[in-house]
Amino acid sequence: MMELVCPAGTPAALRAAVEAGAHAVYCGFADETNARNFPGLNFSRDEMAAGIAHAHARGAKVLVAINTFPRAGEAGLWHRAVADAAAAGADAVILADVGLLAHAAGAHPGLRLHLSVQAAAANADAINFYAETFGVRRVVLPRVLTVAEIAAINRETDCETEVFVFGGLCVMAEGRCSLSSYATGLSPNMNGVCSPASHVDYAERDGAQEARLGGFLIHRTPRGMSVPYPTLCKGCFTAPGGAQKAQTGHIFEDPVSLDATDLIPALEKAGVRALKIEGRQRSRAYVAQVVQAFRAAVEAAGSGAPMPHGILARLTEGQAATTGAYAKTWR
Amino acid sequence: MDLTVGPIAFFWDAARVRAFYAGLARAPVARGVIGEWVCSKRLPFWQGEIPGAVEALAQAGKEVALSTLTLITLRRERRQTEDLFGTGLPVEIADMGALKYLPEGAPFWVGPTVNVYNEGTLEWLARRGARRVCLPPELPMASVARLARAGQDAGVAVEVWGHGRAPLAISGRCYHARLHDRAKDSCQFVCGDDPDGRNVDTLDGQPFLTVNGVQTLGRAVTTALPHVAALRDAGVSALRLSPQVGDFGALAAVYARALAGAEPAPMDVLRGLMPEASFADGFLAGMAGAQLSPEAG
Numbered sequence: 034m035m036e037l038v039c040p041a042g043t044p045a046a047l048r049a050a051v052e053a054g055a056h057a058v059y060c061g062f063a064d065e066t067n068a069r070n071f072p073g074l075n076f077s078r079d080e081m082a083a084g085i086a087h088a089h090a091r092g093a094k095v096l097v098a099i100n101t102f103p104r105a106g107e108a109g110l111w112h113r114a115v116a117d118a119a120a121a122g123a124d125a126v127i128l129a130d131v132g133l134l135a136h137a138a139g140a141h142p143g144l145r146l147h148l149s150v151q152a153a154a155a156n157a158d159a160i161n162f163y164a165e166t167f168g169v170r171r172v173v174l175p176r177v178l179t180v181a182e183i184a185a186i187n188r189e190t191d192c193e194t195e196v197f198v199f200g201g202l203c204v205m206a207e208g209r210c211s212l213s214s215y216a217t218g219l220s221p222n223m224n225g226v227c228s229p230a231s232h233v234d235y236a237e238r239d240g241a242q243e244a245r246l247g248g249f250l251i252h253r254t255p256r257g258m259s260v261p262y263p264t265l266c267k268g269c270f271t272a273p274g275g276a277q278k279a280q281t282g283h284i285f286e287d288p289v290s291l292d293a294t295d296l297i298p299a300l301e302k303a304g305v306r307a308l309k310i311e312g313r314q315r316s317r318a319y320v321a322q323v324v325q326a327f328r329a330a331v332e333a334a335g336s337g338a339p340m341p342h343g344i345l346a347r348l349t350e351g352q353a354a355t356t357g358a359y360a361k362t363w364r
Numbered sequence: 365m366d367l368t369v370g371p372i373a374f375f376w377d378a379a380r381v382r383a384f385y386a387g388l389a390r391a392p393v394a395r396g397v398i399g400e401w402v403c404s405k406r407l408p409f410w411q412g413e414i415p416g417a418v419e420a421l422a423q424a425g426k427e428v429a430l431s432t433l434t435l436i437t438l439r440r441e442r443r444q445t446e447d448l449f450g451t452g453l454p455v456e457i458a459d460m461g462a463l464k465y466l467p468e469g470a471p472f473w474v475g476p477t478v479n480v481y482n483e484g485t486l487e488w489l490a491r492r493g494a495r496r497v498c499l500p501p502e503l504p505m506a507s508v509a510r511l512a513r514a515g516q517d518a519g520v521a522v523e524v525w526g527h528g529r530a531p532l533a534i535s536g537r538c539y540h541a542r543l544h545d546r547a548k549d550s551c552q553f554v555c556g557d558d559p560d561g562r563n564v565d566t567l568d569g570q571p572f573l574t575v576n577g578v579q580t581l582g583r584a585v586t587t588a589l590p591h592v593a594a595l596r597d598a599g600v601s602a603l604r605l606s607p608q609v610g611d612f613g614a615l616a617a618v619y620a621r622a623l624a625g626a627e628p629a630p631m632d633v634l635r636g637l638m639p640e641a642s643f644a645d646g647f648l649a650g651m652a653g654a655q656l657s658p659e660a661g
Contacts, residue, residue: 102481105503105510131460132484152460152479155437158445159461177437177536185439205533205580206435209477211502212532212573215582215653218646220502222479247652250566266533270564270572272543277557280543284564284575285535364537364548 034335035300036307038096038195039324042074042314047084047095049321054328057094059127060084060313066114067098068151069313070225082121094124100149101225102130102208112136119144127173128152129208134167148172150197151208151221157189164192171195173309175206176291179361180299187304196300199323200311202291202357204266212265216247228264235260252288261288292354294327297334365596365603365623366394367616368498368523370475371401371431371456372607373531374576375556378410384607385417389424391613392620394602396421397456397475399431399448403538403577404441405551418453429454429496432462434477435534435578454495463492471495476525476604477534481507483514490518498523498604501530501586504650509598521601526588526619528606529561529574529581530644530653539575548578559609571642572654582654584644589630590660591648592622611637631661 039055041047050058061067063075076084085095097118103111111133118126119141126144128134129151137146150173154160163169171193174183187194205212207221214220217232234245237256244252244263251263261267267288271281293300297308308331310323329341357363369388372381388396398417400407414430421428430448433441436459446465448455456473457463466472473496480486480497489497497520499511508524515522540562541551555562561574561581574581588595588603595603603623605616618634621627634643646655 102479103484105482105507105514108482108484130479130481130485131488132482132486135488136484153435154461155435155459156442156461158442158464159436159459162461162464177435182437204537205535208479209435210533211500211530211653212580214502214647215530215532215573218650218652222481222500223502247654249570249572249654250568253567268566270566272562272564272575277544277562281567284539284543285580286537358536361549362547364541 035297035305035331037324037327037331038307038309040200040310040313040315040320041084042069042071043317044076044080044084045317046313046315046320048087049317050324051088051091051093053321053324055093055324057096057124057307058084058088059096059098059309061098061100062114062117064110064114065101065104065225066111068100068149068221068225069098070101071314074314078117078121081118085122089122096125096127096147097123098127098149099133100127100129100151102222103133104223108132108136112140115141115144125171134163134169138167145170147195149208150175153177153206153208155206157186160186160190160192164190171306173197176203177206177358180296180303180359181361183300183305184303193306194304195307195309196305197291197311198293198297198300198308199327200291202286202289202355204286216249216265218247228262233263264288287353287355289353289355291357293356293359294330295340296356296359297330297340301334365592365601367392367526367619367623368496368602368604369393369396369616370498370528370604370606371397371399373402373529373579373581374559374561374607375403375406375553376410376559377556378413380559381410381413382416384612385413385420387613388616389420389426391616393426393605393616395427395429397429397431397473399456401431401434401458401475402534402579403555404433404438404444406553406555406577407444409553429456429473431456431475432458434458434531435536436461437536456496466493469493474498476500477531480511483510486511486514486520487518490520494520496521496523496602498525501525502647502653505591505594505598505648506650508595508600508648512599512601515601516599522599523602523604524588524595524600524648525586526603526605527615528585528608529583530586530647531579531581532573532653533580535578535580538578539580540577543575582644584642584654584656585638586644586647586653587631587634588645588648589619589622589634590645590657592630629661
């Protein structure tokens with residue numbers, strides 16, 4: 034059976050995920066060392082140790098994400114995070130930065146290393162490079178690949194692969210995007226945040242509702258309709274004409290989220306070792322529902338049964354879902 | 365401090381590429397990086413120009429390196445990357461995965477789309493043979509200063525994004541094709557219609573971003589001109605200029621004079637050369653990247 038890797042932004046979500054059937058839970062410390070550095074989220078050192086003990090007692094693993102890029106002059110904060118994760122008994126750390134990988138491989142030779150999606154290793158050579166150089170055992174694939182390309186990668190590497198199947202969807206190669214810092218000064222790579230709430234502004238103007246990020250208008254909807262959160266790459270923009278016809282719309286991506294439930298059997302056949310659910314910022318109740326549904330799906334896939342259909346309809350209600358780059362036509 | 369000219373980001377036809385490098389050979393820049401940086405589908409249309417461009421720059425006494433793609437996924441792209449290391453010229457890696465092909469001990473350069481955020485990564489690259497590193501455009505001056513110092517200790521020349529629309533993101537999806545309701549595989553090379561990229565504005569008409577195939581750039585022209593003195597003091601060794609349409613030689617000359625301290629009001633001259641453009645230095649100034657700091661005047 035493929036391993037189901039589930040998000041936990043809080044100790045309560047970790048317990049809920051384990052209870053709901055997660056094979057592994059991923060989480061991070063409450064600081065800039067992880068890519069979901071949101072207020073009120075993540076784990077203190079004591080909470081991490083307790084969470085790991087709780088998971089281990091129930092047969093689940095804990096993977097600690099330390100996947101931002103250390104700030105020059107302050108790598109100590111990131112080195113301590115790796116050391117503390119190792120001391121707390123983490124089953125693996127999820128890293129993106131080459132300097133941090135080199136440090137972890139040297140200072141903690143027994144610690145299992147996973148390559149974060151933030152490293153955007155998008156072909157077998159890149160993956161084998163990280164595996165051979167730092168001993169990386171598993172790579173989380175960037176969301177730019179088709180299922181056929183993932184299968185081809187697995188034929189060329191012994192490194193395990195993990196792919197996203199549900200939740201928020203980056204349309205850019207992860208870890209290689211500065212759109213957020215261009216608009217707000219804060220970025221996933223440096224600060225662990227994308228399109229941060231601190232720079233969001235909602236207002237009503239001329240009978241329309243507007244959502245801005247760093248002063249840039251991202252969404253405008255008629256009064257009475259809900260206005261989506263202004264995640265930059267899901268915004269509505271216009272490309273003025275010139276030689277061509279002017280175009281207005283969701284130039285990068287619609288406000289959709291990823292749901293690859295139907296592709297789970299194909300991903301298993303492609304040699305994928307683990308399925309990942311996005312959403313460390315989500316509630317305990319959400320995590321429990323999604324994990325339960327996906328545990329049933331991976332078990333069905335493992336025994337060749339059809340995918341349970343519409344299992345997550347409630348959670349994606351009112352929001353469109355996509356299979357993203359897994360289908361070639363998305364490009 | 366001197367000037368490096370990065371690879372052409374946009375899809376230019378062979379004639380435009382030839383004219384650009386012929387002009388660049390006469391421009392006051394120290395080196396150039398040549399190669400397809402964004403989309404491998406474009407390469408067959410202009411790769412015949414590469415040997416001549418290398419020759420033109422080399423004959424003019426400039427250093428030359430060949431660039432890899434920013435995002436390498438296909439088998440064909442992996443082969444092309446491997447081939448670059450067999451040319452005998454230095455290779456500038458734009459994707460960390462390109463290091464898989466690096467011959468043992470061969471020197472290489474590192475482009476601005478590789479994530480070099482800290483001394484640990486810089487020093488690791490130096491041990492592998494990196495000789496030049498152009499830092500990611502989003503880094504603030506405090507990080508640049510630390511990395512420039514680390515570079516000096518490690519024997520790596522550190523460059524900073526000096527001029528041009530900053531590369532902000534790379535994707536599997538082609539936004540140019542999407543604007544024409546096409547998929548990447550049937551793009552019909554529509555990005556070639558926009559030799560400086562396609563403008564993207566907000567719905568209330570604010571200039572915001574630039575689409576260039578699978579790459580997204582800032583709309584404002586990012587310039588390091590307001591920070592030349594601070595960058596020099598920090599030990600930065602070069603500014604990187606990104607090719608654009610227009611009189612690039614005149615543009616390079618403004619930067620060369622600014623580096624030499626011979627241009628008392630370089631931003632004014634730059635504005636005169638590009639009257640339609642808006643400028644930004646927010647990344648270096650520690651602000652949002654799209655902003656222009658008070659230092660820019």
